[in-house]
Amino acid sequence: MPQQVLFRESLGDVLRAERMRQGMTLRQLSTEARVSLGYISEIERGQKEASSELLGALCEALDMPLSDVLREVSDQIALEEAARELHVVSVEGLSSSDSGPEVVASAA
Amino acid sequence: MPQQVLFRESLGDVLRAERMRQGMTLRQLSTEARVSLGYISEIERGQKEASSELLGALCEALDMPLSDVLREVSDQIALEEAARELHVVSVEGLSSSDSGPEVVASAA
Numbered sequence: 528m529p530q531q532v533l534f535r536e537s538l539g540d541v542l543r544a545e546r547m548r549q550g551m552t553l554r555q556l557s558t559e560a561r562v563s564l565g566y567i568s569e570i571e572r573g574q575k576e577a578s579s580e581l582l583g584a585l586c587e588a589l590d591m592p593l594s595d596v597l598r599e600v601s602d603q604i605a606l607e608e609a610a611r612e613l614h615v616v617s618v619e620g621l622s623s624s625d626s627g628p629e630v631v632a633s634a635a
Numbered sequence: 636m637p638q639q640v641l642f643r644e645s646l647g648d649v650l651r652a653e654r655m656r657q658g659m660t661l662r663q664l665s666t667e668a669r670v671s672l673g674y675i676s677e678i679e680r681g682q683k684e685a686s687s688e689l690l691g692a693l694c695e696a697l698d699m700p701l702s703d704v705l706r707e708v709s710d711q712i713a714l715e716e717a718a719r720e721l722h723v724v725s726v727e728g729l730s731s732s733d734s735g736p737e738v739v740a741s742a743a
Contacts, residue, residue, distance in 0.1 A: 532701055534687040576686055579642040593640055594713035597705050605702035 532607045534600070536573030538582075541599045543571040545589050560588035640715045642708070644681035646690075649707045651679040653697050668696035 546556055553571075557564040562584055569575040570585075577585070586593045654664055661679075665672040670692060677683040678693075685693070694701045 531688070531691045534690055534701065534705070536687070576684065578684055579644070580639070582642055583639045592713070592716050593642065594709045594716055597642070597709035597712065601702045601705035601709055604705065605700070608700050608702055 532604050532611070533573065534604075535570070535576050537600045537603045537607070538577065538596070539571045539573035540603065541596055542585060542589070545591055545596070546571075549589065551589075556585070556588055560584045640712050640719070641681065642712075643678070643684050645708045645711045645715070646685065646704070647679045647681035648711065649704055650693060650697070653699055653704070654679075657697065659697075664693070664696055668692045 546553075551559075553564050553568055556562075557567055560567070562581060566575065566581075567585070570577045570581075582596075583593060586596055654661075659667075661672050661676055664670075665675055668675070668689075670689060674683065674689075675693070678685045678689075690704075691701060694704055
């Protein structure tokens with residue numbers, strides 16, 4: 528079975544992308560949000576869960592509504608879910624074919 | 636300033652609403668997701684943060700894609716953000732009026 532899609536990983540991607548879009552450094556965001564730089568960095572890399580309060584502080588520092596962040600995360604995860612679904616269908620549909628593994632690899 | 640919208644509170648609302656929509660008890664969900672009943676109950680009441688792995692297990696037990704859960708949470712938070720925005724506008728617009736507090740209370 529394909530690996531589970533993790534909320535914190537997509538959240539980290541979205542938060543990092545938004546920070547970089549604004550040309551903000553980790554240090555600037557850290558100062559603005561009053562959250563340690565190392566902690567923000569771990570959240571952006573999907574290694575730590577962000578508490579709801581911390582997530583709120585980061586959204587405020589990025590001047591981005593929490594609902595927008597979550598919608599982007601939802602969209603990103605929907606794409607990953609579709610890709611995993613495709614992967615499963617490929618594995619099932621091609622399980623008796625010699626070329627299965629290569630096709631699966633490119634679809635996943 | 637109005638109180639911050641918290642992710643875990645909306646998430647709890649959405650998860651509980653979906654469980655009840657399916658007519659599932661806390662005990663059934665607990666068994667299905669292999670998560671303690673008390674922990675799920677705290678998550679549904681917005682009192683505990685759910686780790687990404689736990690959130691994934693709950694979504695799977697509810698047979699609901701994580702992206703759908705997050706989209707509902709995003710929609711719910713967007714409404715709360717709009718209501719809080721309205722509250723701020725009301726406070727600013729009516730700050731010199733005697734009837735301010737009552738109007739603010741009904742808008743919030």
